[in-house]
Amino acid sequence: MDKQNKSKDKGVKRRDFINTGVRLALGVSVVGTAAFTLKRSSTGKDYVWQIDPFKCTQCGRCATECVKAESAVKCVHAYALCGYCDLCGGYFKPGAKLETGAENQLCPTGAIQRKFIEEPYFEYVIDEALCIGCAKCVKGCSAFGNGSLHLQIRHDLCLNCNQCSIASVCPSDAISRVPADEPYKIKGDFIIEKEV
Amino acid sequence: MIKWIPRIVLILILLTLLTGSFLHAQQRFPKPEFDTGYVQPDPSTPEPRAMAMEYFDVLVLLVVLSLASWLAIKKRSRRGLLWLSVFSLIYFGFYRDGCICSVGAIQNVALSIFDPGYAISITALLFFVLPLLFALFFGRVFCASACPLGAIQDLLVIHPISIPSWIRKTLGFIPLIYLALSVLFAATGSDFIICRYDPFIGIFRMDGPFLMIFLGMTFLFLGMFYARPYCRIFCPYGVLLGWMSKFSKWHMSITPSECIKCKLCEDSCPFDAIEVPIEQSYRDPEVSRKNLRRFIFYIAMIPLLTLAGGWTGAKSNVFLSRVHPDVYLAELMISNPELREDEENLDIQAFLEAGLTFEQLIEKAAVIREKFRKGGMAMGGFIGLALGITLMNQVVFRRREDYKPHKGDCFSCGRCMDYCPVGKIVNSA
Numbered sequence: 001m002d003k004q005n006k007s008k009d010k011g012v013k014r015r016d017f018i019n020t021g022v023r024l025a026l027g028v029s030v031v032g033t034a035a036f037t038l039k040r041s042s043t044g045k046d047y048v049w050q051i052d053p054f055k056c057t058q059c060g061r062c063a064t065e066c067v068k069a070e071s072a073v074k075c076v077h078a079y080a081l082c083g084y085c086d087l088c089g090g091y092f093k094p095g096a097k098l099e100t101g102a103e104n105q106l107c108p109t110g111a112i113q114r115k116f117i118e119e120p121y122f123e124y125v126i127d128e129a130l131c132i133g134c135a136k137c138v139k140g141c142s143a144f145g146n147g148s149l150h151l152q153i154r155h156d157l158c159l160n161c162n163q164c165s166i167a168s169v170c171p172s173d174a175i176s177r178v179p180a181d182e183p184y185k186i187k188g189d190f191i192i193e194k195e196v
Numbered sequence: 197m198i199k200w201i202p203r204i205v206l207i208l209i210l211l212t213l214l215t216g217s218f219l220h221a222q223q224r225f226p227k228p229e230f231d232t233g234y235v236q237p238d239p240s241t242p243e244p245r246a247m248a249m250e251y252f253d254v255l256v257l258l259v260v261l262s263l264a265s266w267l268a269i270k271k272r273s274r275r276g277l278l279w280l281s282v283f284s285l286i287y288f289g290f291y292r293d294g295c296i297c298s299v300g301a302i303q304n305v306a307l308s309i310f311d312p313g314y315a316i317s318i319t320a321l322l323f324f325v326l327p328l329l330f331a332l333f334f335g336r337v338f339c340a341s342a343c344p345l346g347a348i349q350d351l352l353v354i355h356p357i358s359i360p361s362w363i364r365k366t367l368g369f370i371p372l373i374y375l376a377l378s379v380l381f382a383a384t385g386s387d388f389i390i391c392r393y394d395p396f397i398g399i400f401r402m403d404g405p406f407l408m409i410f411l412g413m414t415f416l417f418l419g420m421f422y423a424r425p426y427c428r429i430f431c432p433y434g435v436l437l438g439w440m441s442k443f444s445k446w447h448m449s450i451t452p453s454e455c456i457k458c459k460l461c462e463d464s465c466p467f468d469a470i471e472v473p474i475e476q477s478y479r480d481p482e483v484s485r486k487n488l489r490r491f492i493f494y495i496a497m498i499p500l501l502t503l504a505g506g507w508t509g510a511k512s513n514v515f516l517s518r519v520h521p522d523v524y525l526a527e528l529m530i531s532n533p534e535l536r537e538d539e540e541n542l543d544i545q546a547f548l549e550a551g552l553t554f555e556q557l558i559e560k561a562a563v564i565r566e567k568f569r570k571g572g573m574a575m576g577g578f579i580g581l582a583l584g585i586t587l588m589n590q591v592v593f594r595r596r597e598d599y600k601p602h603k604g605d606c607f608s609c610g611r612c613m614d615y616c617p618v619g620k621i622v623n624s625a
Contacts, residue, residue, distance in 0.1 A: 023443040027332050030440075033305065034325045041308045041315035046247045057549050059542040069403050079236045083225025118232045125237075146223045156242035159293050159401070162300045162320070163388035168521070171546030177314075184241045 047177035049164040053150035053187050055174035058135035058142065062151055065166045066133075072157035073133035073166065075111070075126050080188040081148035084121035088114070089144025090137035091124055106136050128154070148187065155183050250319040253292060257326060257342060260284055264341035265334035267610070268448040272619065274610035277340050281347040289344030294400035298323045298338065299345065299433040300391045302375070303382035310383040327433075331440035335447040338437060339427060339607040345396050346427055349419045350609060356423040356466030364468060365586070367429050368605075372582050375432035376575040384567045386520040395426060423466035427607065438604040448601065448608045451618045455598035462599065464615040469605040474596045490591045498584030502577045509576020510569050517561075517568040526561035529554065 051062075051073065062073035087098060091112050096104035100114055111130035115123045126149075133151060141149040153175075167175035178185070260280060267276040288297065296304075301324035308316035327338035339346045378390045391397075395412040398404030418425045427434055441447070450461050450470070461470060517523045525543050528535065535541050536548065547557065601612065613619055 019443050023332055023445060026440055026443060027329070030325060030328045030332070033309070034321055037305055037308050037316055037321055038318075040312060045315060046250065046317050046319070047315065048244045055550075057542075057546040059546055061542065067397075067401065067404055076239045078239055080227070081223065082227075083223065084228045085225055117234050118230060121228050121230065121234075123234075144224075146225055154242060155244035158244070159295060160244060161295050161391065162297075162304065163391045165392070168387055168392075171543040172550055180244055180247055183244050186239050186241065 046180040048153075048155060048160050048180050048183045049158060049167060049175055050153050050178040050183060050185050051151050052174045052176065052185055053147075053152070055172050056135070056138070056151055057172040057174070058139040058151075059171050060134050060136070061169055061171070062166050063132045063134040065169050067161060067165050068157065068159065070157070071133040071166075072153055072155075072159070073151050074128050074131045074154050074157075075133065075135070075137055075149055076152040076184075076186060077124060077126050078148045078150065078187040079123075081146045082124065083146050083148075084117065084123060085145060086120050086122055088122065088124060088141070090141030090149045092140075094140075106140050108132070108134060108136065112137060124149075150187050152184055152186065250317070253288075253296075254319055254322045254326075256287060257323065260342045261326060261330045261337060264337035264608070265330060268337050268340060268608045269334060269446050272448075272452060272610070272613050274614050277608075277610045278350075280341040281350060284342050285344050285347035285351070288342070289348060289396070289400045290402075294344055294394070294397040295391075296320055296323055297344065298327050299343070299431060300388065300394070302433055302436070303378055303388045303390055306379045306382040307385060311385055314385075328436060328440050331437045331444060333445045335441045335444045335603065335606060335608045336434075336437045337608050339434065340609045344400065345394075345431070346424060346607065348396055348399070349416065349424045349426060350607075352416050352419050353423040353466045354420040357421050358463070358468055359422065361468075364428075365590075369583070369586065370429050371432055371435045373579055374430055375435045376578050378432050380516070380568070380571045380575045381519055384517075384520060384564060384571055386517075386564075389519075390432060424607070428467065441606070442604040444603060447603050448606065448610065448613075450599055450601060450612045451616045452622045453618055455600075456618060457597075457599065458617060459599075460617060461612045461615040464612040465601070465606075466611065467605065467607060467609075469602045469607070470612060471596060471600050471602050473598060474593055487591045487593070491588065494584065494588040494591065497587065498581065501580035501584040503580070504576075505580025505583070506573045506577035509572035509574070509579070511572075512576075513565055513568040513572045516572055517565045520561075520564050520568075522557065523561040523564050526557050529557070 063071050066072055091106060091114055092098065092104055093106050098104070102110055105112070109130045109132055111127045111132075113125045113127060115125065117123050135151055138147075138149050138151055141147055164175055260283070264277060264280055267273050267280065288294065296319060301320045304316050304320040305324050307314050327342065330337055341347070374390075378388075381387045381389050393411070395408070395415045397412075398408035399412045399416075415426050422428075457473065462472065464470070518527065521543070525547060529544060529547075535544050539545065601608075
């Protein structure tokens with residue numbers, strides 16, 4: 001009886017020893033993986049998603065592929081680049097009359113407001129509440145104008161998903177993680193930055 | 197001289213491409229000079245959520261995990277664990293929209309290990325590491341109280357039915373495959389499939405594509421009968437937690453002191469994670485010898501299964517690599533060259549506009565496919581090895597005299613503790 005108990009004790013001890021050993025190995029591998037990962041990506045910065053307007057091909061998927069019903073992608077107007085044209089390629093449908101009627105407007109939701117500034121200049125302002133990020137105006141502005149209209153991910157709307165669902169279907173790979181302290185790629189600033 | 201002309205042209209083209217960014221700056225229409233004193237507005241740039249808040253999330257996770265460990269092991273309170281899980285569901289689920297979660301963080305870690313260009317955020321890394329370390333010491337307390345995906349299913353366990361062990365074990369193999377696939381796809385930079393097919397994130401956001409919401413509802417409905425279906429049939433993070441928990445230093449127990457084998461807790465676990473005492477029958481020399489033979493056979497099978505898995509994985513690289521958009525596009529353009537003219541095909545049109553040559557795309561796709569060959573081999577080998585070990589464990593019996601939770605499968609939810617009469621006596625004393 002005593003002998004049996006002893007051998008049982010021995011078994012328990014051996015099992016405990018193996019358990020401790022495996023636990024140690026697992027712990028070391030978890031911490032090791034973490035340390036390796038950290039060393040590998042030493043920046044330790046935080047990232048958010050943003051669109052590179054120079055890569056964007058205005059495919060229109062931003063309007064439909066965002067996980068939110070109202071896309072976090074909106075059109076942004078880099079006023080510094082705008083030519084303030086009367087015949088705005090981003091505002092009017094090609095060949096339309098220069099009147100602000102809805103039938104002449106390129107924007108499906110009428111989110112661009114056109115305002116007369118002085119002869120012959122007009123200001124175009126995006127109403128973000130209406131904008132759906134479809135990039136129709138961006139396409140028009142890039143084709144016929146200065147390209148001052150462009151898409152950006154708006155960080156007050158973006159959920160900063162672990163994997164941006166637009167990024168994974170973006171045909172031109174325009175969406176990438178950018179450092180959180182420079183969360184936008186607004187066209188004007190962006191160019192200046194590139195030239196420096 | 198004539199020989200040089202193509203090169204000069206090439207250099208000129210390259211120069212033009214390089215200065216492309218400056219060309220962008222050149223405006224078709226010059227900037228107007230305003231006489232009326234009009235001031236140009238600046239585009240607004242709303243700031244992202246303060247990053248300090250993300251560190252706060254880590255702190256919340258740490259507090260929840262510590263509290264859950266205390267509740268499960270020391271306080272032994274099912275009620276406490278339940279309320280804690282409700283809190284996690286509200287905070288990590290509905291308030292933080294289910295992102296970032298530890299389950300998805302596997303992919304961030306995998307990608308950052310294999311892609312030096314990708315920098316993982318400290319938050320994601322800590323979300324990955326903390327629950328694992330806690331599981332190593334206290335069991336799967338993360339599943340019990342901190343995981344919003346687990347919490348939403350746990351609340352809807354209404355009429356759990358007991359599932360035969362062989363079905364459970366077979367289904368329980370799926371998470372391993374899912375884990376291997378998600379690491380492969382993340383490491384090759386193809387896709388984050390855990391996030392894409394997360395069934396509950398649509399419910400947390402109360403917004404999302406139909407399929408996502410439908411999947412979530414299906415899981416919740418199924419979960420009324422097959423408790424926590426996502427955790428048990430799919431969750432890849434659960435695999436890692438299970439390994440850790442199996443060797444945990446402390447673990448929740450059904451009874452606070454001696455088990456009296458009253459069998460009251462036997463049916464209390466909706467996840468069939470309670471192991472009943474094993475009788476001495478396996479000591480029967482006949483059975484014992486048969487088991488030993490099977491044991492040796494399975495051990496011999498492990499290297500074979502690993503090799504077979506590795507071979508199959510490496511061979512399936514063509515099929516698997518199609519998940520990567522570049523490979524998909526390259527294959528599509530080879531098999532359907534007429535699609536080049538198709539204005540409707542956004543991927544091809546965007547590619548043609550971007551100015552890359554077709555050969556460059558093919559080259560890129562070949563590199564990715566090679567990655568998939570290596571990765572697929574590792575993945576297949578891993579699955580084979582895991583299968584071998586699972587089989588081997590089928591014939592390993594340890595003498596068990598008490599009712600104990602299976603340390604790998606137990607979510608530490610604490611339901612069984614309420615069934616233990618010993619606990620009642622200890623509590624009232």
